[in-house]
Amino acid sequence: MAFNLVKRALLYDTKAVRNAAAIYYNTARNHWNYQYKPDPYPKTPQERAAAAKKYGLTVEEYQPYPEDMGYGDYPKLPDIGTDSKDPNYPYDLPDLKRNFNEPIHASAEIYGEDRYDPSGRPRFSLTHQWTWFLGAIFGSFGLYFWLDNYKFGRPVTIKQYPKDGPHYMFCEK
Amino acid sequence: MGQIMGSFNARNVDLYMDDKPTFEPQEGFNFERKQREMIAKEEDLISARIPPKFRDYCAHYLLDYQVCRYNKMPMLYKCAHEKHAYLNCEHDDYVLRMKEFERERRLRVRENKIVGVAA
Known part of the structure; x- marks a missing residue:
């Protein structure tokens, strides 16, 4: 993947070298799994504020999962199925109905448009x-x-x- | 419909598919019925490894057919006449069983009538 991107950048882009270096640096240095791992559960108000800032939330709307669930400081987001989101809003990523830098739900896999929607109204009771x-x-x-x-x-x-x-x-x- | 109701109403005289006839074979005939004869010999059937299920009154046709298959392999279409003869025989056998069923049913209905009149 990274190799293809670099090859394409070198072939077609005028700022080829700079872009290639940026892509290479980004893929090689900033996408390690340990960097996705949430930090320990926030105990003090300062830690909470820091965690809220990290996930792009205000302190009021930031709410971590209970500590024994093992999600660390990951925020507990409202359970909204992608299917229930407004289809006409101009999202940054319309396929996922998601904006850039918007925090991802911890159970995002199950709330996909093709899967489960907890607020969805079933056709038959x-x-x-x-x-x-x-x-x-x-x-x-x-x-x-x-x-x-x-x-x-x-x-x-x-x-x-x-x-x-x-x-x-x-x-x- | 006829073929279904034929056996459905036979329940009224407690007669079902594959029951054995209970009356005397000659009863009600003013002539003597021809007895069915088994043409194929048991030893031949065993020798040809015909399963017991197929050792009925048509077995000699089946034997011809299998012999033909053996001789003409792989030109099996050459055994069409033997196969046809065998299947015709099986058809006649089935018709005979249907006739036996109908005879049994009518005789039971008749018997019930006679008993009813007597009582």
Whole structure:
């Protein structure tokens, strides 16, 4: 990835060398996993203010997860599914309905547009769904047990084998 | 519909698919019925490894067909006549079973009527 970016920058950009150096520096020096790791849980007001500033939130809206959950100082953001966000707002990243530098929810994977939306209104109520589900299951069972007494087969007697003999045709000898 | 109701209403005389006929084979006939004869020999069927399931009154046609398959392999289309003869025989066998079923049903209905009149 980084190599391709550098190659393209060198081939097509007039400020090729500077851009390539910037991209190389950025990919090599600023994207280590340990840098994504949240800091320890903030205990003092100063630590809270520092954490809020780090995540681009005001001190009032900053609220960390409980300490025993192990999220450190990561902010607890409102549970809003991407599907419930305004589709007409001019986002910086319209595909994710997200602005640049906007903090990401700790469970962002599940709140994607194609996944779960906690504030979404289901098309059918839960009662409705259960009624149809159980109705189909027990309705089928009911039909099965009821129709059990009305089984019928083809109008034939048992197959004739010579060992069960003698058997007769319906014509004269 | 006819073929379904044929067995559905037979429940009224407690007759179902694959039941055994219970009446005397000659009862109600003014002639003597022809007995079915088994043409294929048991030893031949065993020798040809025909499964017991297929050792019915059509087994000699099946034997012909299998012999033909053995001889003509892989030109199996050359055995079309043997296969047709076998399947025709099986069809007639099935028709015979249907006739037996209908006979059984009518005889039971008749018996019920006679008992009802007597009672």
